[in-house]
Amino acid sequence: MTQIIDKKLRIDDFDYELPQELIAQEPLEDRAASRLMVLDRHTGSVDHRMFRDLPSLLQPGDLLVMNDSRVIPARLRGHRESGGGVEVLILRPESDGLWRALAKPVRRLRVGERIVIPAKPGTDAPDAHVVLREKLGEGQVLVEIDDELSRHLEGYGHVPLPPYITHQLDDEERYQTVYANQQGSAAAPTAGLHFTNEMLAELAGQGIDSAYVTLHVGLDTFRPVSEEYAEDHEIHSEWCSVPQETWDKIVETKERGGRVVAVGTTSARTLESLGQRVEAGQPGPFDAFTRIYITPGYEWTMVDVLFTNFHLPKSTLLLMISALAGRENVLAAYQEAIAENYRFFSFGDAMLIV
16 A cells, blocks of 8 residues: 555644635536636645636646546434434444434433434425434444434435534535536535536537546544544544546546646545555455545655545545645645635535645
């Protein structure tokens, strides 16, 4: 494996101060209207562009790789049978009909306790129930959801927005990419939120092909790095998949000297998991859980260009893009983005690292 974590890599070295008003609370009316900072990872130079300029910034023969995971309505708001509100955020299915989830207030909940989940307002559906089966630590639990909830999750659950977004969406589809079709994420692969069908058609018309991988976003989206050193952070596994068609396109692109452009860190994580499998003598499509942890010192195997959003301070995602572009380049670019009033995080502006 080409994975190196510097034992002296301090998390505090990946911190920056962000004015609260630059955290985008709502998506733009037009998905494709965002700004785009282009960062040259070799020189550190930046260029201020618009997302609509993307076709001119890529090259014929490039392959755009996108994560087609769809966010499930995973946030369940309910109450204990004895009273008191409870929120359950289901993350992924486990064996025997159980789901891994986050629950709060987890300390007050008892193993075996049944939580009532009312249907959304305006429906005649009966109450559903979640039973707490095991406490796993760090707020995680195993829960069993009843058949009604399992069959009709959209009638009970809400799309889980990140905690730094305090506004509710009028249209929850704005927290889905236009190409999302594989149910399973607890959060959106947000770099893809900028893309429209029109933009994808324009890129295709210029000889820029597209392919899809799947990574279902899980716990680490909600879990900050709290350790002093990067190596001490335990990254959780997420399920990902590379289909045959995508593998074939990647091989073809690499053979003719084209670039693989990852749309978002989730696509990058999947592609680099693929790269590790190739290095281990297991080339080709796959479906598996990945625990790949990309920090400065990592040698990239698949990703040539990265399209991404602006990430939280001291996060694993900031570590990842610093592994591609260099910590100093990234932090300097972020300071310029702050000075230029870029919009940050899930509904914010974008960066293209070339």
